[in-house]
Amino acid sequence: MAVLTKPRVRATHVAPRARHGLRYRLDVKGAPYLYIAPFFLVFGVFGLFPLVYTGYVSLTGWRADTPGSEDTFVGWRNYADLVHDPFFWNAVKNTIGIGLISTVPQLLMALGIAHLLNYKLRGRTFFRMGVLLPNVTSVAAVTIIFVQLFGRDYGMINWFLGLFGIGHTDWQAGTLSSWIAISVIVTWRWTGYNALIYLAGMQAIPFELYESAALDGASRWKQFWMITVPMLRPTILFTVIVSTIGSLQLFGEPLLFNTSQTPTTGGSQHQFQTLALYTYDQFWQKFKYGYGAAISWAMFLLIALFVVVNLVAARRMRGADAS
Amino acid sequence: MTAAPLTLGRRRRARHQLSADRGTYLVLGLVLLLSIFPMYWTLVAASHDNSAISKTPPALLPGPHLLDNVQKVFEQTDMRLALNNSLIVSAVVTVSVVFTSTLAGFAFAKLPFRGKGALLGIVVATMMVPPQLGIIPLYIMMANWLHWANHLQALIVPAAASAFGVFFMRQYLITALPTELLEAGRLDGCSTWRLYWHVVLPIARPAAAVLGLLTFMATWNDFFWPLVVMTQQNPTVQVSLSALQGGYVQDYSLVLSGALISTLPMLVVFALMGRQILGGIMQGAVKG
Structure with a gap:
């Protein structure tokens, strides 16, 4: 001023x-x-x-294929239906399941890669650009590519696993196998990006901490867990929250991973239909604006819940360290 | 083990690092291979005809059919229109986001006004709100009220300003823009607009370039909203790709040629400006 x-x-x-x-x-x-x-x-x-209007729409029985239905106020009925909708709970399960498989190993690997990138390296920029490369590609292109790599009969991945005597997997058909395949796509695109975020955080850690730890005889492995990880905690929390928000909204990967003529179902048994995909299915294929909006709000609550859980867990951990 | 980095540290002040051993290079090399392989394999598959993909063992070297396949993609799909649309949308959104973000970032970083803290708080909070949640009403707005559905402005206008951009520029300008320079400009009788144009913009250029690159790539790669609001008659590249994937004719070399065409502009941008993107991401991580 x-x-x-x-x-x-x-x-x-x-x-x-x-x-x-x-x-x-x-x-x-x-x-x-x-x-x-x-x-x-x-x-x-x-x-x-x-966003606000979604709340209003979710209280109506608005269907795009029924003229005049936009003004039919139905109160909480869409939400009541949601609670008894097995496909909704299936989508919640799939979203959380894929979310866990796609973020937990990803962030652990990113941490490891960042640790390696933090060494004095020849060709430093080359390595950094290399790990970032997957991140500049689009969800659509990458998923299309991985669908071929995960192909049942001629896919490169089945061929490679076959070298070790593992039989052909129909990746789209199973629940766990489809979750793993989708998680691989997500992990491939985002691991390098998160590694660079961690690397930036690591470079801000004072080197003196490592020096004194080394004088005390701590091994490199011990230094990593006793110094690097605790000092990175705010950065880790940031990536966990961003990844959580991202994975709970997963859409393009499960949509395009499905090569059938009804891609919004998320597989023949809905085994990889995520919440965002289910919203799109109800809104776009079934014309249910009101119900779709209710799913959107449920998704928002789920995301908010997960972010709060993350924050509370982070605070707990900090508290546990202090005491 | 500690002696070497110590002397190194004295020379380079505060930037000490341990040297990498052979294992480090080995693991990083493997990571690099995994990062690059899917793109390389796409090139291989796009340069063979369809039958070569179903060979065992699979082809690992590029074949002779790349140009044929690319030509077929342009003949059999609306890829030309899609590339055009994506280019227009990404370019306009980028210019607009850089303009609105430097403007607002400047105001939040250096200009005094009432309610600044609270308004900046709102900007930060909106970054946390997932854009997907409003997708149904947004579509209703575009289709029923504005009649913009299937028109490019439906992609451009909602993306014309970004909370991330405003915050990113504010963080940069708050340290990079010397307040004395603004005071001197004021004394010379500069209006706020002239300060923005002649003092702020030149200083903001490096960060604006990074923001522009990130925005361009994000817009080019955006999938969900274009899929909802556009049709196959007027697609973006990503929408066009989804049609190629869902098509009845399963010519994989064609599908992968499409994926390659859609990704190539991003790879070129990355090859030319990768360092800036890298710097932007790492800087953003420290400041954000």
Whole structure:
């Protein structure tokens, strides 16, 4: 504040400035609001409003194929239906299952890779760019590629596993196998990105900590667990939350992983239909706007719940360390 | 073991590192191989005809049919229109996001105004809200009220400003933009707009470039919203890919040629500007 009032006071006493007194004051007072206005305008109209409106739509029996249904207020019925909808709970199970398989090993590997990248390396930039490469590709392209790699009869992955005597797997057919395949796609795209985030965090850790630990005779492995991991805790928390939010919204991978003519079902037994996919299925294939909106809100609550659980767990851990 | 990094540290001040051993290179080499292999294999598959893919053992070297396959993709699908659409949308969104983000970032970093803290809090909070949740009403708005469904503005306008961008530029400008420079500009009688144009923008350029790259790539790769609001008559690249995948004709070399075409622009951008992207991600991690 003080920074800009100083020249202003001075300016009003300087002759050339005095002529523009009003315009100047308007500029200084008004410009900041004008400059932040585009963001808030776009966010308000296309971000906040749809979010709130989703809540309203979820209380109606709106169906796109039934004219006039947009005004049929049904109260909490969509939510009551949701609780008794086996496909909804199936989607919750799939989302959480795939979420765990795709984030936990991914972040552990990212931590390990970051640790290796933090050594003095020849070709440092080359390695860093290499691990980042998967992240610049699109979900659609990558999933299409991995569908071929995971192909039942001629897929490279089955061929490779066959070298070790493992029989051909129909990756799309099974629950666990489809979860693993989808998780591999997610993991391939995001591990390097998270490794670089961890690397950035590691570089901010004071080297003196490692020096004194080494003097005390701590092995490199011990240093990693006693120094690197605790010091990285805020970064780890950040990646866990971002990955959680991302994995709970998983959509493109399970949609395109399904090569059948009804891709929104998430497999013949709905074995990899995620919540986002189920929302899309109800909204786009079944025209149920009201019900789809209710699923969206349920998804939002689930995401909020997971973020809170993460934050509480992080606080607990910090508390446990302190005591 | 500790002596070497210690002397190194004295020379390079605060940046000490342990040297990598052979095992480190081996593991990182393996990681690199896994990172690159799917893209390489796509090139291999896209350069063979369909029958070569179903061979055992699978082909591992590029074949002679790449140009044929690419040509077929352009003949049999709307890939040309899709590339055009994606280019227009990504370019316009990028320019718009960089403009609105530097503007708002400047205001939040250096201009005094009432309610600044609370408004910045809102910006940060919106980054946490998953955009998918409003997708049904957003579609209703586009289809029923604005009649923008299947038009490019349905992709451009909602993406014209970004909370991440505003926050990213604010974080950069708060340290990179010297307040004295702004004061000097004020004394010379500069309006806020002239300060923005002649002082802020030149200084913001490195971060704006990173933001632009990240925005361009994210927009190019975006899938869910374009799939909802666009149709196969007016697709983006990603929407067009999903049609190729779901098509009745399963010509895999064609499908993978499509994947290759759609990814190539990103790979070119990455090859040319990868360092900046890398720097942006790592810097964002420390500051965010």
